[in-house]
Amino acid sequence: MPFRISPFWWPVLGVASPIILPFLAVKNKRFKKNCGIALDLNKNRIDNAEPFELPELEFLELTILVEEKAEEGYLGDAGVSYLFRTNLGSLLFDVGFGPERPALAHNAAKLGVNMDQVDSLVISHLHPDHMGGLKASLLNNVSLPKELGLPNGKPCFLPAKSEAKGFECEQIDSPQLLNAGIASTGPLARGLFFLGLTEEQALFAHVKNKGVVIFTGCGHPTIELIVQMVKRLSNIDIYAIGGGLHFPVTGGRGNRMGIQIQTIMGTGKPVWQKITDDDLSNTVASLNDIEPKKVFLSGHDSCDHSLERMKHELNAETEVLKAGVTYRL
Numbered sequence: 001m002p003f004r005i006s007p008f009w010w011p012v013l014g015v016a017s018p019i020i021l022p023f024l025a026v027k028n029k030r031f032k033k034n035c036g037i038a039l040d041l042n043k044n045r046i047d048n049a050e051p052f053e054l055p056e057l058e059f060l061e062l063t064i065l066v067e068e069k070a071e072e073g074y075l076g077d078a079g080v081s082y083l084f085r086t087n088l089g090s091l092l093f094d095v096g097f098g099p100e101r102p103a104l105a106h107n108a109a110k111l112g113v114n115m116d117q118v119d120s121l122v123i124s125h126l127h128p129d130h131m132g133g134l135k136a137s138l139l140n141n142v143s144l145p146k147e148l149g150l151p152n153g154k155p156c157f158l159p160a161k162s163e164a165k166g167f168e169c170e171q172i173d174s175p176q177l178l179n180a181g182i183a184s185t186g187p188l189a190r191g192l193f194f195l196g197l198t199e200e201q202a203l204f205a206h207v208k209n210k211g212v213v214i215f216t217g218c219g220h221p222t223i224e225l226i227v228q229m230v231k232r233l234s235n236i237d238i239y240a241i242g243g244g245l246h247f248p249v250t251g252g253r254g255n256r257m258g259i260q261i262q263t264i265m266g267t268g269k270p271v272w273q274k275i276t277d278d279d280l281s282n283t284v285a286s287l288n289d290i291e292p293k294k295v296f297l298s299g300h301d302s303c304d305h306s307l308e309r310m311k312h313e314l315n316a317e318t319e320v321l322k323a324g325v326t327y328r329l
């Protein structure tokens with residue numbers, strides 16, 4: 001694995017260590033506290049989750065607007081934006097880096113997608129690669145490229161307190177049906193070393209004659225926990241699982257200035273520990289136990305090594321999501 005922080009930075013880190021080490025100690029204390037809070041929150045939420053009826057969808061079609069991997073002519077980016085269309089409507093899941101990078105505007109235009117065709121927006125979690133960029137994250141305000149058109153007060157379902165200019169914002173605090181026949185697991189929490197207590201919601205829906213389809217954003221709460229919640233909410237067999245699982249084992253995406261941000265941020269481990277092949281093996285085993293028929297992997301937060309391993313080791317029919325492609329689930 002290449003260095004998570006380039007040797008170029010090591011002298012700087014050495015000189016700054018009298019500041020960095022106490023800072024990391026404070027962060028670690030808060031991280032441990034947040035891990036405890038997340039554990040309690042999630043246990044409570046799962047214990048108290050009430051099953052509800054999911055509409056049986058005639059079809060569910062998924063068009064990938066932003067992903068790390070892309071079809072020829074489309075731009076790849078280390079973010080996520082998925083458009084779900086069903087016989088009951090449409091729902092946009094996340095907006096990648098929004099106006100900060102060209103992928104969403106370019107790919108949406110090429111696919112002929114704009115806000116007129118979107119009934120609602122769902123944000124999985126408030127990280128820059130899902131809510132519209134670093135500025136959106138710092139301002140806590142979801143941001144879309146203007147080329148997509150105006151939201152005109154359409155609903156935006158958020159997993160935590162945030163704004164989304166032009167939308168009618170609704171903070172989701174428990175599992176519920178959103179729109180287009182697609183439901184949210186409600187927020188599930190994860191303590192992250194630098195990013196703090198992170199709330200993330202995943203989507204799930206029931207496709208006729210197939211079963212339940214689950215889609216995650218970054219998958220920070222872990223797919224195991226997300227599936228545990230979905231199983232509390234519905235007893236229908238799981239047909240497909242898709243989205244981010246966060247396995248930057250041999251390297252991260254979107255590296256900046258010699259720093260592999262994804263291997264340091266968002267792993268759910270202290271900064272000095274890596275996500276390992278053993279971690280991936282455990283999740284592969286869990287997914288094989290769950291027995292979905294299909295798995296759709298996101299390359300935006302998993303390295304090629306992890307994607308290849310999953311493609312070979314998962315029993316499910318497995319493919320890597322690509323921007324520009326429409327999948328019929």
Ligand SMILES: [Zn+2]
Pocket residue numbers: 079080127129130217218244300301
């Ligand atoms: Zn992500």
Ligand SMILES: [Zn+2]
Pocket residue numbers: 125127218220266
């Ligand atoms: Zn994230």
